[in-house]
Amino acid sequence: MPSWLALYYERPVEITRGEGRYVWDAEGRRYLDFFGGILTTMTEHALPAVAEAVAAQAGRVLHTSTLYLNRPMIELAERIAELSGIPDARVFFTSSGTEANDTALLLATSFRRSNQILAMRNSYHGRSFSSVAITGNTSWSPTTLSPLQTLYVHGSVRTRGPFAGLSDADFTAACVADLRDVLDQAGGQVAALIAEPVQGVGGFTSGPDGLFAAFREVLAERGILWISDEVQTGWGRTGDHFWGWQAHAAGGPPDLLTFAKGLGNGMSIGGVVGRAEVLDCLAANSISTFGGSPVTMVAGLANLRHLLEHDLPGNARRVGGPLIERLRAFGSDVDFVREVRGRGLMIGIELVAPGTDRPWPEAASLVLEAAREEGLLIGKGGGPGGGVLRIAPPLSLTEEEAAEGAAMLEKALLRARSALGAS
Structure with missing residues (x-):
């Protein structure tokens, strides 16, 4: 494979199976999937009808x-x-x-x-x-x-x-x-x-x-x-x-x-x-x-x-709205979270160096790693600098799973804040 074909994580994850909103790696660990293979697993993993x-x-x-x-x-x-x-x-x-x-x-x-x-x-x-x-x-x-x-x-x-x-x-x-x-x-x-x-x-x-x-x-x-x-x-x-x-x-x-x-x-x-x-x-x-x-x-x-x-677009609205508001409420207390934006189940969290408007890709990478340790898969991206966390789970996400994922993401942000010495 060419050198420019990037993989997420310092220890890349090998996904071996999925079910619903969860996937498992080659070591048998389960993750809640908040990225869906770059917004591609739209309904759920291993959907029987498909x-x-x-x-x-x-x-x-x-x-x-x-x-x-x-x-x-x-x-x-x-x-x-x-x-x-x-x-x-x-x-x-x-x-x-x-x-x-x-x-x-x-x-x-x-x-x-x-x-x-x-x-x-x-x-x-x-x-x-x-x-x-x-x-x-x-x-x-x-x-x-x-x-x-x-x-x-x-x-x-x-x-x-x-x-x-x-x-x-x-x-x-x-x-x-x-x-x-x-x-x-x-x-x-x-x-x-x-x-x-x-x-x-x-x-x-x-x-x-x-x-x-x-x-x-x-x-x-x-x-x-x-x-x-x-x-x-x-x-x-x-x-x-x-x-x-x-x-x-x-x-x-x-x-x-x-x-x-x-x-x-x-x-x-x-x-x-x-x-x-x-x-x-x-x-x-x-x-x-x-x-x-x-x-x-x-x-x-x-x-x-x-x-x-199954009106999954409606589910994206019903589950995504409260998820965005919860992340905004938590993000307001983290000084390197500049903005939580999005609609439905298409949510971005922009991270910047504290006290500046400068994208902080190092922070995004740390949160990505910390979320993985918590059992949550998310994406990252953004404009120059790439300091945005991207959240886009399957549209069948339940309210309970949204709360579970939000809690894991909040813990990941706190872990990254501690590692970065931010407030």
């Missing part, structure tokens, strides 16, 4: 490719098109979120005949050559070479930057003015704006509700497409809405919506759903060898059915 569907399909045929008819793929595409809110939608399946965003960029630049893309500062959209080119988070941008001309705009980091001290309304107005200024200076026909409704790798940050609706008005004036990257926010993760874009619903849905991660509950599914005229715009053949694989499609269908029948 396991049974995968086993049954594997016994028939594993792979055919999109060159042949595939009933599960059509059924899942129809369901996603209906759920997307996009009229007369088309769906193309890929095998990852990176490939989904790469496809959306291909479609948008082909449709608009331009390689100019608007992206948000602090953003992350994948690890392919094109998606790195629109990633505004320097920690995840290993090259400045690019097939695209990317223009970055303000808006997705509410409590930092030049507009942080403004009210929500004034913040949105300032970001819209910035967007107009960028477009006036672009000197060409911009293809699209791609944006995460809540930034994932960037530390679960977001702008005020309605921000992208305000952006949409400016984009519509110039025919620019809006791509909503729902790889992490989709399927009800935020609790308040099924899609992250719905917090910015004025003006209607995006032109293109990308998805992945949670839909397969661990199976590799990604895709793009969008307006038919955009999805149909390619003038050459294009396929995805593994996109739409029968075995992943039946997993997605079973997982999505379980999610909806």
Whole structure:
């Protein structure tokens, strides 16, 4: 494996099995999973409905490719098109979120005949050559070479930057003015704006509700497409809405919506759903060898059915709200906790050096290790510095498990505070 393929923990954990919201390592120790394999185990570990569907399909045929008819793929595409809110939608399946965003960029630049893309500062959209080119988070941008001309705009980091001290309304107005200024200076026909409704790798940050609706008005004036990257926010993760874009619903849905991660509950599914005229715009053949694989499609269908029948988005709201408030109450007494933010079961805890506004990645690493010792798995990330703890458990998390995890995380913060000599 290459040296840049990082592992969590000084003593890396080998996960050997999972059940519900818990996983076990090779030594038999149990952990409460508050990260879900980077927001991918959406419903629960070893969900019987998914396991049974995968086993049954594997016994028939594993792979055919999109060159042949595939009933599960059509059924899942129809369901996603209906759920997307996009009229007369088309769906193309890929095998990852990176490939989904790469496809959306291909479609948008082909449709608009331009390689100019608007992206948000602090953003992350994948690890392919094109998606790195629109990633505004320097920690995840290993090259400045690019097939695209990317223009970055303000808006997705509410409590930092030049507009942080403004009210929500004034913040949105300032970001819209910035967007107009960028477009006036672009000197060409911009293809699209791609944006995460809540930034994932960037530390679960977001702008005020309605921000992208305000952006949409400016984009519509110039025919620019809006791509909503729902790889992490989709399927009800935020609790308040099924899609992250719905917090910015004025003006209607995006032109293109990308998805992945949670839909397969661990199976590799990604895709793009969008307006038919955009999805149909390619003038050459294009396929995805593994996109739409029968075995992943039946997993997605079973997982999505379980999610909806058990109202797991509603559960994310009911369990996530009190969890956020508990963490905020505790964090207010810890001087290196700058902010607890998020919605639903997508929660970020930003850590800074005491008495400063400077990200403290060393503290985040210590808390990550301490949480593991307590029996809790969490993530970390954030913008430059990476000082944000990321909490995103399966959406079936119970109130009792939320309380258990919060208690373990509080102990981990106290242990890290003691080790760091903070107050």
